[in-house]
Amino acid sequence: MDTIRVGLIGAGGNTRLHHAPKLAAIEGVEVVAVANRSMASSARFADEFDIPNPVESWMDVLDDDSIDAVCIGTWPYMHSALTIAALDAGKHVMVEARMAANSSEAHAMLDASKERPDLVAQIVPAPHTLAFDQQIVDMISDGYVGDIIGVDAKVAGSNFPNWDGELHWRERRDFSGNNIMSMGIWSEAMMRWVGDYASATAVGHTVIKHKLDGDGRRRSTGNIPDYIDVVAELEAGGQLHLQVTTVTGFAPAADVYIHGTEGTLRLVNEGNGLELYGGQRGDAQMSKIDVPAEKVGSWRVEEEFINAIRGIEPITHTDFTTGVKYMEFTDAIAHSLKLGEKVGLPLS
Template identity: 35%
Template structure:
């Protein structure tokens, strides 16, 4: 570990597009952070990444060797979900702080292993990457719902649709490969995390979906190309959640919440919130400067590592477990063709 308490040394495992475009620039902008080593899918890709993006870092072939290094304080996990649990548990047991890219894991069982490892090492900072969707207006949405702006929420309708999987001749994307993504389907887990923060826990789901193009250049796709989930919240509200990768002219991702006294909507593309009371029109709700949240994810994590009294970054692994329970229940519901209670 670093001998300088004001210097944080980071090892990156999995240096894909999100790490390159979002995490790495933010980390490199902090003078107290040093990127020490990088382990990508191959040694060649690690070398290429370091040469192009982090010339002072050491490229490494095997991630366990990187995680075991004594000169690394933080392991930054940027791999697909298939390695999240294994790397995270290994790193926490090795005494490293862990930042893990979303989605949390391949399955609820793997997520539970991560949570148990974090609970066994409470002095270490362990966090998941939050979704950027809804971040800016999160505090305002929570306030409006807590204040009863629409009375008692009755029904929530969410749609997240795109045409990414429409081309039947395209090879299977890694997100369509069950051995890489596990139970994750499209943006389902992301939005479950968000709406549970606003409406409370989902306690039951009934899900159905289908694969439109089952064969992609010899690979048999199992992950649905579209998914429809009916869900029940602990507060009695019901939800209709629609996800698609085969929608050619999709609407913008949005959520509508209908309540006893009005309607509250959130556009995840524009971060526009609208509120309408019964008998009146939907009107834009201004985001107060004191509530609007910008992306400071990397800074928040490093601050928590530097200062044990600083707020722990969110979502933590417990919040991850909460959305992974819903993801697991939806998969079981599709298999059983019936309603499944969230464990």
């Protein structure tokens, strides 16, 4: 395939910041159409990014036989329907994260992709730990921590509750499904380090039960927790504790410990970006670990997508099988919150 023609469905933040400009910058790639929530918004986006064909509906993108691939940048509630329709239309698919609203939809997406093995199917990966992932994986594999005892992760918005805040789409179940705050991106990232989850147990509560919508009216947050604790068993041994919240003042943005029988790794963001520390049995204290340049990962989602279409490399960040696993973990947490019990994984 010489020139790859891409259509955009949904023009949100990541599409604006990453997908549209970075796809267009790749040699032999043309971004030729965009469908957003209205014809007017499609036209504005097309004008900003010099896209020749703004259209009114996502169906116009899929019905265009000249388009080879689509980038789906909508909210999660649309991901499954759009992905399956795009694959049925014979188009390669890059879909924004989270993969879907729930694991049933994610399984349907995976099944559709298996029916078209000739097409590339990619989920935009959780990007926040890419600069450290390879270093952490290598240190664990090389025995730095020994056998993993447990992972203790705390992720916070570092804000006190704000009852006059604007309702975000992530706080609406009709848009976001079972996804909760940044729980999904962190559970995906930690799977890269310590493998799959074997079970999940969760407790949580909603401190801010109503927020202001775009018209200034108070609207329910749908009881999506803004403070949650998850305990998971790891398939490879050990367990994980993940606390995610957006309502705790003075908390670090992220603080993750990986404890093992011989050493400990700590990935922490106390306001100046993530930094990695480590210490082993016999050390007086933990020391900062500088990641070698050749191990520092970075955002290359669009490059990987196009390379996969051209047969240059496989999809690693992130394939649909991995997406189903993290969506099952998300659903296990939702079930545990509702039922008050441990939920085994995989679900199916």
